[in-house]
Amino acid sequence: MNNRFFNLYSHGFARVAVAIPRCRIADPAYNVEQTVALARQAAEQGAALVAFPELGLSAYSCDDLFHQKALLDACEEALAAVVEASNTLPVAMVVGLPLRVNHQLFNCAAVVASGRVLGLVPKSFLPNYGEFYESRQFSAAECAAVDAIELFGESVPFGPNQVFEVENLPLLRFHVEICEDVWVPVPPSSFAAMAGATVLVNLSASNVLVGKSTYRHQLVSQQSARCMAAYLYTSAGRGESTTDMAWDGQAIIYEKGEMLAESARFLDESHIIFADVDLERLSQERMRATTFAQSARRHAQEVASFRVQRVKLALPFETTLPLNREIERFPYVPADRALRDERCTEVYNIQVQALIQRLSSSGIQKVVIGVSGGLDSTHALLVCAAAMDRLGLPRTNILAYTMPGFATSGRTLQQAHALMEVVGCSAKEIDIRPSCLQMLKDLGHPYAEGKEQYDVTFENVQAGERTNHLFRLANHLGAIVIGTGDLSELALGWCTYGVGDHMSHYNVNASVPKTLITHLVRWVAETGAVVKGGAEVLLNVLGTEISPELVPGKEGDDKPAQITESVIGPYELQDFNLYYILRYGFTPSKVAFLSYSAWRSKNEGRWPDEHGARNEYELDAIKRNLSIFLFRFFKTSQFKRSCVPNGPKVGNGGSLSPRGDWRAPSDSEATVWLDDLANIPDQQ
Numbered sequence: 001m002n003n004r005f006f007n008l009y010s011h012g013f014a015r016v017a018v019a020i021p022r023c024r025i026a027d028p029a030y031n032v033e034q035t036v037a038l039a040r041q042a043a044e045q046g047a048a049l050v051a052f053p054e055l056g057l058s059a060y061s062c063d064d065l066f067h068q069k070a071l072l073d074a075c076e077e078a079l080a081a082v083v084e085a086s087n088t089l090p091v092a093m094v095v096g097l098p099l100r101v102n103h104q105l106f107n108c109a110a111v112v113a114s115g116r117v118l119g120l121v122p123k124s125f126l127p128n129y130g131e132f133y134e135s136r137q138f139s140a141a142e143c144a145a146v147d148a149i150e151l152f153g154e155s156v157p158f159g160p161n162q163v164f165e166v167e168n169l170p171l172l173r174f175h176v177e178i179c180e181d182v183w184v185p186v187p188p189s190s191f192a193a194m195a196g197a198t199v200l201v202n203l204s205a206s207n208v209l210v211g212k213s214t215y216r217h218q219l220v221s222q223q224s225a226r227c228m229a230a231y232l233y234t235s236a237g238r239g240e241s242t243t244d245m246a247w248d249g250q251a252i253i254y255e256k257g258e259m260l261a262e263s264a265r266f267l268d269e270s271h272i273i274f275a276d277v278d279l280e281r282l283s284q285e286r287m288r289a290t291t292f293a294q295s296a297r298r299h300a301q302e303v304a305s306f307r308v309q310r311v312k313l314a315l316p317f318e319t320t321l322p323l324n325r326e327i328e329r330f331p332y333v334p335a336d337r338a339l340r341d342e343r344c345t346e347v348y349n350i351q352v353q354a355l356i357q358r359l360s361s362s363g364i365q366k367v368v369i370g371v372s373g374g375l376d377s378t379h380a381l382l383v384c385a386a387a388m389d390r391l392g393l394p395r396t397n398i399l400a401y402t403m404p405g406f407a408t409s410g411r412t413l414q415q416a417h418a419l420m421e422v423v424g425c426s427a428k429e430i431d432i433r434p435s436c437l438q439m440l441k442d443l444g445h446p447y448a449e450g451k452e453q454y455d456v457t458f459e460n461v462q463a464g465e466r467t468n469h470l471f472r473l474a475n476h477l478g479a480i481v482i483g484t485g486d487l488s489e490l491a492l493g494w495c496t497y498g499v500g501d502h503m504s505h506y507n508v509n510a511s512v513p514k515t516l517i518t519h520l521v522r523w524v525a526e527t528g529a530v531v532k533g534g535a536e537v538l539l540n541v542l543g544t545e546i547s548p549e550l551v552p553g554k555e556g557d558d559k560p561a562q563i564t565e566s567v568i569g570p571y572e573l574q575d576f577n578l579y580y581i582l583r584y585g586f587t588p589s590k591v592a593f594l595s596y597s598a599w600r601s602k603n604e605g606r607w608p609d610e611h612g613a614r615n616e617y618e619l620d621a622i623k624r625n626l627s628i629f630l631f632r633f634f635k636t637s638q639f640k641r642s643c644v645p646n647g648p649k650v651g652n653g654g655s656l657s658p659r660g661d662w663r664a665p666s667d668s669e670a671t672v673w674l675d676d677l678a679n680i681p682d683q684q
């Protein structure tokens with residue numbers, strides 16, 4: 001078995017931990033015991049990094065006891081014990097202690113790994129207001145006159161501007177700051193991020209006050225977002241002095257503005273939280289947002305002052321280590337109900353606003369749309385209806401046509417009529433078969449002579465005739481043609497080029513993926529937004545097998561002969577692939593690992609609650625469908641995307657417009673992506 005594939009470290013992730021030991025004031029021997037026990041837990045879980053609270057080896061609330069030699073000596077002994085333990089624990093530890101340097105006392109973080117102190121980081125900003133008196137006992141980092149000290153017989157780098165790199169996991173580069181450091185207008189970690197740190201660690205004490213927990217979340221969320229980094233936050237807990245303050249022991253981990261883990265607060269015992277941080281995603285984000293580098297250039301002097309300390313860790317690279325992080329099945333559709341409702345409202349608003357602007361600026365008040373009774377045209381029709389309402393125009397200004405061809409089923413035809421009626425648009429039916437037959441005759445196609453040759457020409461003649469009718473109707477009636485093709489179809493090249501459903505005057509669906517369209521239509525059915533009393537017909541549309549209906553089924557069979565997803569793969573998998581490849585540029589093997597984490601069992605993870613069929617996929621199915629995606633996306637479909645109609649970008653998952661999000665050559669090879677499939681085992 002290929003264990004490496006099933007190991008999160010193989011895919012640019014790192015497991016990190018934040019630990020909050022129960023402490024005793026001025027009792028380093030006790031505190032180090034608790035600390036090492038938690039570090040052991042972190043190592044057992046395969047974590048590469050674990051952070052402990054500010055001044056954790058002594059306790060934060062020692063006040064003037066910090067000037068007692070016995071306590072300071074004991075803290076150094078405790079640090080030596082941490083170093084000793086690190087010989088057998090393959091995890092980098094960041095612990096807090098008071099440290100004497102040149103007759104001054106510093107509030108320090110010690111970074112310990114592989115039997116060494118890699119570096120010592122003094123606190124830059126000492127709070128001395130309100131309940132804090134740190135300047136009474138400590139000196140700030142800038143007061144230090146040295147950049148290294150002798151400790152345990154070795155020279156150890158000393159200073160705030162240090163980045164620690166795990167050599168055999170080079171994306172893991174971390175920086176350490178201490179509590180108040182992140183509360184100032186420009187925290188030291190901002191410069192560290194620009195100097196290449198992907199993980200920012202904060203050792204805090206932070207007494208608890210009402211509202212403080214929320215504020216810490218805001219700080220950490222913002223700092224991680226702005227720095228495009230992970231942020232690990234500790235605070236002191238049970239055992240600190242309550243003479244004048246109280247402590248809640250809050251641990252939180254964020255990644256680029258998103259919370260990954262949070263501890264309970266006010267616990268009596270030691271506790272630890274873990275998160276699997278996607279370092280590769282952070283690296284990709286920084287590469288894309290080139291203003292990150294511009295900011296680094298503006299602060300070049302400070303950024304250049306960072307020193308890098310390196311260490312190798314004996315991490316569990318070869319074992320199975322599955323991801324312990326929620327990967328949503330539907331990257332475009334949040335499982336959380338409230339978030340989903342918010343997203344649906346927002347997407348409609350964006351699409352409607354975009355169409356309104358186009359109609360207003362062109363001075364055109366009517367739209368032409370082909371209504372098939374399928375999902376995409378249903379959604380586009382709903383957007384048109386909402387736009388007409390907002391413009392104060394009658395819905396009869398939507399000139400909707402259903403155009404049965406050789407393979408249109410009774411079910412979709414009936415659905416199309418029911419839909420147009422419930423929307424209240426102007427509704428007509430045009431039989432395209434005579435004009436298609438004429439074209440097939442002109443082409444000399446065998447179907448014109450009664451032969452059952454259902455090839456791509458046969459298919460595209462129908463798609464083309466529909467488009468031809470729609471454009472000429474638009475000329476004739478003073479309207480624009482509204483496109484319906486969605487993002488997923490464009491990704492896979494699943495549309496008829498040029499004279500076909502590829503073209504329109506304005507495509508409201510251009511950047512909406514199929515899985516989201518499904519939810520938008522369901523949302524309208526549930527909420528009664530846009531169409532009152534339309535639930536039944538919308539649910540029927542949702543319950544219809546997705547098919548282009550271009551090839552007739554068997555005589556008397558009302559089922560479509562073409563099932564789209566049996567050709568191009570399940571949309572739920574292809575949308576997953578699309579999101580991670582388009583948005584983050586991940587390798588196919590990483591996408592497969594994520595997809596496997598999300599889709600391997602229908603009984604794990606959250607589902608959008610009203611979701612219909614619940615599927616699960618084995619690794620071979622994930623790999624097979626990914627292969628279809630890669631070939632179609634990279635090798636055969638870009639020419640269709642190089643010229644697409646105008647249409648709004650709706651989400652950060654990206655659009656495929658060559659004018660915006662996706663510029664790519666139409667004649668590229670797909671080899672590098674297809675070759676990477678070899679890194680995916682066929683079985684779990």
Ligand SMILES: Nc1ncnc2c1ncn2[C@@H]1O[C@H](COP(=O)(O)OP(=O)(O)OC[C@H]2O[C@@H]([n+]3cccc(C(=O)O)c3)[C@H](O)[C@@H]2O)[C@@H](O)[C@H]1O
Nearest residue numbers: 456459460463489493494495496497501547548564639666
């Ligand atoms: N790299 C390239 N650069 C420029 N042109 C290129 C090209 N590769 C092919 N071509 C040309 O393009 C043609 C292929 O493109 P195209 O004419 O579109 O035809 P094609 O992609 O072969 O067929 C359209 C497919 O989309 C499906 N479809 C159509 C309509 C709606 C839906 C739906 O469910 O939504 C699905 C339909 O079932 C069919 O399988 C080739 O015959 C060739 O002439």
Ligand SMILES: Nc1ncnc2c1ncn2[C@@H]1O[C@H](COP(=O)(O)OP(=O)(O)OP(=O)(O)O)[C@@H](O)[C@H]1O
Nearest residue numbers: 370371372374375376377402403404484501547548
């Ligand atoms: N019978 C039809 N009558 C009118 N327009 C049609 C018909 N079939 C297809 N079209 C037009 O061509 C577009 C593409 O067809 P396709 O079958 O891909 O879309 P759909 O049925 O709306 O959605 P989906 O692809 O999700 O089933 C439709 O959205 C519609 O605008």
Ligand SMILES: NC(=O)CC[C@H](N)C(=O)O
Nearest residue numbers: 127179180183205206207
């Ligand atoms: N230890 C500290 O630096 C505490 C100060 C910080 N503002 C807090 O309350 O979290």
